[in-house]
Amino acid sequence: MDLKVDYAFKQLFGNEKNKDITVVFLNAILQKTGRNRITDISFENTEIPGEYMDDKQSRLDLLVVTEADEWINVEIQFTNKYDMVKRSLYYWSKTYTRPLEKGMAYSELRPVIAINILNFTLFHEMERFHTSYHLYDDQRQTKLTNMMEFHFIEMSKLINDWKRDQLDPWNSVLARWLLLLGMVDHRKGKVYDDIYHELEEIALTDESLRETFQNWEELSSTQEQRLKYDSRLKQIMDEEAAKREHELRMQALDKREQEMDDREQIVKVKEQEVNEKHQEMKEKQQEMIEKHQEMKEKQQEMIEKHQEMKEKQQEMIEKQQEMEEKHQEMEEKQQKIEQKAEQSAKMAIARKLLKEGMEIAFIADSTGLSRDTITDIQDEME
Template sequence: MSERALRRIPLEKFMDLKVDYSFKQLFGSEKNKKITVVFLNAILQRTGRQVIKEVAFTSQEVGGEYHSDKQSRLDILVRTQEDELINIEVQLANQYDMVKRTLYYWARVYNLQLEKGKGYHTLLPTITINICNFGLFNQTEKFHNIFHLCEREEKFRMDDVMEIHFIEMNKFIKQWYEKKLKPWDDVLARWLLLLGMVDGRKKKVYNEIYEELEMLAMEDKNLQDAFGVWQDLSRSREEVLAYESRLKYIMDEEARLDDAKYFAEKEGHQKGLEAGRKEGIEKGIEQGIEEGMKKVAKKMMKKGKSNEEIMELTDLTLDEVEALRANNANH
């Protein structure tokens, strides 16, 4: 396959697939269901009898139980042929709530299964996949971490109902550049290269990643098909306008959060200075009073006053008065 056959538009025209809108157009569409299945099997490492063969896209609305709750819309939610529910979320900007938000979404999706009149034994595994364009876990260099409910010491699973995946794209790209990955042998690495080729926020395309994808697509028909769909999306005027609108919103929100953090830190710093200044003045006054009382005590000692008289007038302790007497005697 020639480069011309793989790529029909300039590289800089490609959408960033880490933006939730473009991600959903590629992986959340009924007409691209085969691509979704291959992608899920790669992430979940399904082989043999466990492989996902079919998915059905289901309602993405997760409502709140309380009147004040807002409707939440999941990125992609599918049900497999085994009735497992799989939610895929892609997050471009770090809003510092990813773990708690994930647990909330997982719980809401798990709850969707329980229909009136059915027992808890009917609840099937629910899987959440998070693709993050930022670092999340400092405890490990792994870019793909999988969590279950496990006993703390012996590590056996309490149940198989919970499975949560976090994929950190920044770690993945770093390890790819360091040649620690083998996309020719690792199907997931190929798909993550697809997601990592474009950085919409920086308006940057990684040509080195494209070159490897081009070679990989010669051997991987599914990857080649995904590339074709991606190009079609990226040259559709309507899709591009929707994508750019969503990217702008995400970047505006990120800027707003940065501004809020900056002004909060600035205000906190100013309050800290004021508190420090006030504390310093108070300590200065206390120290001045203490020094003044010691001078009075020394004069009283010269006049032959007793420890009790000095303590009563100056509020110094007995130890402090005796220490002053000893100091005067040495001098």
């Protein structure tokens, strides 16, 4: 049986017939706290009632009272249920205030030592597998009271120390007893044979350890105990599986929520981009409208200038036409003058030739005047 399963732990260390090995086990844990060695214990009811009627009941794994009238509560946690420090404080407070429920005085309150054996890592910032805590003054580090004491034992760190050859179970009683708890790891389906052989060899000279081995083997081989252990182990594993399933579902839900948040953020960003683009397009459209209006005004101005140029051009055409008409008229006049001058010159030549007694036919051929015109000139001369 894996002794880190609470049922197996209780059957071995919470049994009246095994009281002697429980005392040795507790002394191994408390040996460095300065307390007197425990010589005898009595087992107490592990039920812790709630403060009010509707409060849930709690059950401690192991609760003993020493001959020095000190309470020792041992909790073994196979599965990480989280908030372990707060759970330990809660169990301590319920154990500490138990006498008050019977109407006893404050002076009759007993010291309570809480021992937590954990099958997981709790304090990731520390390498030590065994840590203890008390109430101290912040500056002088003086202890306020011995009424409160907490121990946390992290089995994963213990096994790591063993693998690194940093444990000496021959000279450390605590190491040998904790290695006994860590020797079987049901979750990994593993038995550490090297630990077994070493402890088996130590047990040849350690009567308490040898007795514990025998009781452990007897407990593991008893069919009724085995069935109850298997039932409890199945319950633990089912709880772990349900918890893991819940964690996976929560992770999936968180992932979906994150994805939805991311999508919503993307939508918001895109919406912002669309709004910005829309605003930009609106501004560009307004700019285009203004440019279009400006172009329209320029176009109108150009039309007006074109019209003005057209009118000027028409005016120039009319002036040119007028000048051409005047030029034509002048040319006609010039032509008439030239014709008259030519006619006068011909007639002058004709007169001269007539005076010289030339024939009319010769004169007509020479001047190009008609015979009638020459005859008229002749008559006019006579």
